Amino acid sequence: MVANTSAKRPAARKQAARKAETTRVEILTAAAHLFAEKGYSDCNLRELAERVGMKAGSFYYHFRSKQEILDELVVASVDMVLNAVSNAIHDLGPDATYVDRLVAAMRAHLLPYIQSEDAHAAALMRVWEHTPPAMRHRMRAKRREYAQVWYELVEEGIREGVIRDDDPRMLVAFMLGSMGRVQEWFNPRYMDMETVCDYVIRMLLAGALMPEHRLEPA
Numbered sequence: 001m002v003a004n005t006s007a008k009r010p011a012a013r014k015q016a017a018r019k020a021e022t023t024r025v026e027i028l029t030a031a032a033h034l035f036a037e038k039g040y041s042d043c044n045l046r047e048l049a050e051r052v053g054m055k056a057g058s059f060y061y062h063f064r065s066k067q068e069i070l071d072e073l074v075v076a077s078v079d080m081v082l083n084a085v086s087n088a089i090h091d092l093g094p095d096a097t098y099v100d101r102l103v104a105a106m107r108a109h110l111l112p113y114i115q116s117e118d119a120h121a122a123a124l125m126r127v128w129e130h131t132p133p134a135m136r137h138r139m140r141a142k143r144r145e146y147a148q149v150w151y152e153l154v155e156e157g158i159r160e161g162v163i164r165d166d167d168p169r170m171l172v173a174f175m176l177g178s179m180g181r182v183q184e185w186f187n188p189r190y191m192d193m194e195t196v197c198d199y200v201i202r203m204l205l206a207g208a209l210m211p212e213h214r215l216e217p218a
Contacts, residue, residue: 024062026052031069036126074139077124082146084108098162106201113183114193162213175204
């Protein structure tokens, strides 16, 4: 009896596709850690292939270049934080105060940088730091998509009289820039994530909020 090979082909193709996707995720995860450790410019594809246990030639089946990997990582990092911030605001519900929503958004932005239980998230958030200027310029549309969430949040606070009537562009740039540097000084050996989040949020909002809306000391 001749085996029905045509019936097996779709299943084999699905299995191959799943394996390829798994390998692709492994490569991206390894690249995020390698770029965070050494910087984008000091890494090469051969080193990355060795880290995931594959031959350098096989690497090009999944990615055409190191630049393509970095592009995907930048998009993944922005999407990760965008989803975290959006979900944090949504989960509070429509009756939450503006300050509560702002604090939740800031906390959701901060945590990926410092959460020790998710090393991949922390590595992803460091990718941007090692991105060459020319590549940052190419990815500016993706960054603007995320910044727009904060512009709308800050402008809402200004309209409600909760945030100082400053230039939203400067305020958003200052807030995101300040929060993005927390991983440079956060030390899990003697710092607690929640305490650090609370500290950073209170320090930033002490200047941004109108006096009558400032948070009480912890």
